[in-house]
Amino acid sequence: MKDNFSNIINSEIPVLIDFYADWCGPCKVLGPILKEVKDELGSNIKIVKIDVDKNQPLAAKYQVRGVPTMLLFKEGKQLWRQSGVLQKNDIVGIINSHQ
Template structure:
């Protein structure tokens, strides 16, 4: 958890994608997240966390379904949503956080 805490305390927004290999909607999110990163570049960090390999962290953050996206700013959660989120919506959420 301490490594995760360090990663989300960056000055720039950090979008965390909780996913699973077996999850269909998670596969849909992958190219959307890549497009968001391509669009926003270094102004955002995107972390992908496999819930099957990080069950303790997912449980601690009450991640019940995948994909779950959580946006952090300076270590504080500022937005959270489960399910597929469209690229334009994600970009607006990150820019306005």
């Protein structure tokens, strides 16, 4: 996953990483919101969901202590991070501010 993750975040298109867990209630709320974000932004964003229970070394590397935690990358650089659930318009606004 690590090599693949580097390839994913080195994209010229912003990449929103959603660290989540199956047992996490707020993560279930965030899922449909991220689908709406993808529907609105289309090819201007990549959204990747990463299960912290199955990818603990990666979660540890990015110091993910709670879920959901979203990180925004572009060309391998972390531009933004936030834990918790945000509404679609907030997420779209953050992504657009980093285009």
